[in-house]
Amino acid sequence: MNRRRRTPSRGRKIFLGVAAAALLGGALAVGTGLGNAGESCAGLDTALRNNLNFIAGQQANPDAQSAARIENRQAVVDLIQQRRATAGCTADVRADAPVPPAAPPAAEPTKTPAKPPAQPPKPPAQPPANSGGGNGSTGGGSNGAGGEVVCAGSTLTLFNEDAGPAASSGTFPIGTTLKVTNLDNNKSITVKVTSPSGSCLLLNNAAYEQVREPGKFVIRRPVIERIG
Numbered sequence: 001m002n003r004r005r006r007t008p009s010r011g012r013k014i015f016l017g018v019a020a021a022a023l024l025g026g027a028l029a030v031g032t033g034l035g036n037a038g039e040s041c042a043g044l045d046t047a048l049r050n051n052l053n054f055i056a057g058q059q060a061n062p063d064a065q066s067a068a069r070i071e072n073r074q075a076v077v078d079l080i081q082q083r084r085a086t087a088g089c090t091a092d093v094r095a096d097a098p099v100p101p102a103a104p105p106a107a108e109p110t111k112t113p114a115k116p117p118a119q120p121p122k123p124p125a126q127p128p129a130n131s132g133g134g135n136g137s138t139g140g141g142s143n144g145a146g147g148e149v150v151c152a153g154s155t156l157t158l159f160n161e162d163a164g165p166a167a168s169s170g171t172f173p174i175g176t177t178l179k180v181t182n183l184d185n186n187k188s189i190t191v192k193v194t195s196p197s198g199s200c201l202l203l204n205n206a207a208y209e210q211v212r213e214p215g216k217f218v219i220r221r222p223v224i225e226r227i228g
Contacts, residue, residue: 058070170199176193
């Protein structure tokens with residue numbers, strides 16, 4: 001009788017040990033998967049470098065607004081650093097080395113301009129084409145007309161603000177209405193400038209989430225239009 005009781009007890013211990021090992025292995029696999037599912041370190045590193053470059057430029061050539069611009073951009077840097085830490089990013093990101101100014105071109109000797117050839121008479125001016133519609137690539141402003149494209153050639157990042165969709169700008173006064181379109185996913189949002197910053201335009205968290213691509217903290221191809 002005693003031998004029959006020991007045998008099932010030993011079998012249960014072996015079964016429980018195998019089950020515990022399987023559960024531990026599953027937990028490790030799940031934990032590893034979650035650790036690798038963070039945000040894109042490449043996108044976060046690029047956003048951090050852009051903001052550090054801006055701060056370095058303001059420190060190298062300060063003006064009356066530099067202190068406020070640096071303070072605003074430092075808040076963006078702190079937010080990106082927090083997200084890099086959460087994502088496990090370990091790259092040593094720093095501002096780029098300043099580029100020395102290019103030497104002025106050598107003056108060319110003065111030449112006597114050649115006499116231009118005779119031009120044929122110009123045809124009469126044609127009436128302009130119907131311009132009532134807006135340009136579809138830049139979005140619509142009031143009455144369907146495209147807004148004035150501004151901040152050309154700039155990338156777009158965000159600043160930390162727990163509020164509804166809004167923007168900050170060092171170029172446009174508070175109350176200006178701007179339309180932002182991300183050409184990488186064709187998403188748009190219309191926001192008002194509610195605070196000053198050191199950039200042509202920054203979106204706050206709520207506005208940025210509506211137009212950004214997942215995992216990216218820099219919009220590289222924005223179209224920014226002033227519509228009010």
